[in-house]
Amino acid sequence: MDKVKVSREVAEELDKITKPAMLIHQIATSEPIECIDRFGNLTFDELIRALYIGYEVNETPVEKFNYFFDKYSQSDIMFEKDFLGGMLAVAKWFDLPVKGREE
Structure with a gap:
């Protein structure tokens, strides 16, 4: 699988995550809209892939x-x-x- 391409702003938010499993559990079980808003237009699948496979900044x-x-x-x-x-x-x-x- 390929790394997810994200904006610099989303990459900065992803860099702040210290416990990806806890975030994924929170998104999957409780308040997904509140948690996922800070990751721009990433889908849940893209967020999971970014956390476990990796991501790179997509910019000109x-x-x-x-x-x-x-x-x-x-x-x-x-x-x-x-x-x-x-x-x-x-x-x-x-x-x-x-x-x-x-x-």
């Missing part, structure tokens, strides 16, 4: 670039600042419409 290259731009632009670590400079150079080279290119 520009969305991924912007995520890392935001992450590294707030860093005080020199390597990350250097990496950010390289990312911006590549974005300029390929004329990508991404953050940091508002020249």
Whole structure:
């Protein structure tokens, strides 16, 4: 089986889960709507597969670039600042419409 593709927001919610079996039991037996709302438009089957098989963030290259731009632009670590400079150079080279290119 393949990993479930989810948005970054859903992935962040899934990352918070420390006891997947308890969550699955809660969803299956009591208040599924209240529990499942925070997982976007995942079906119950997709949620189970994401918890047990795995998941990956489904985003465009520009969305991924912007995520890392935001992450590294707030860093005080020199390597990350250097990496950010390289990312911006590549974005300029390929004329990508991404953050940091508002020249």
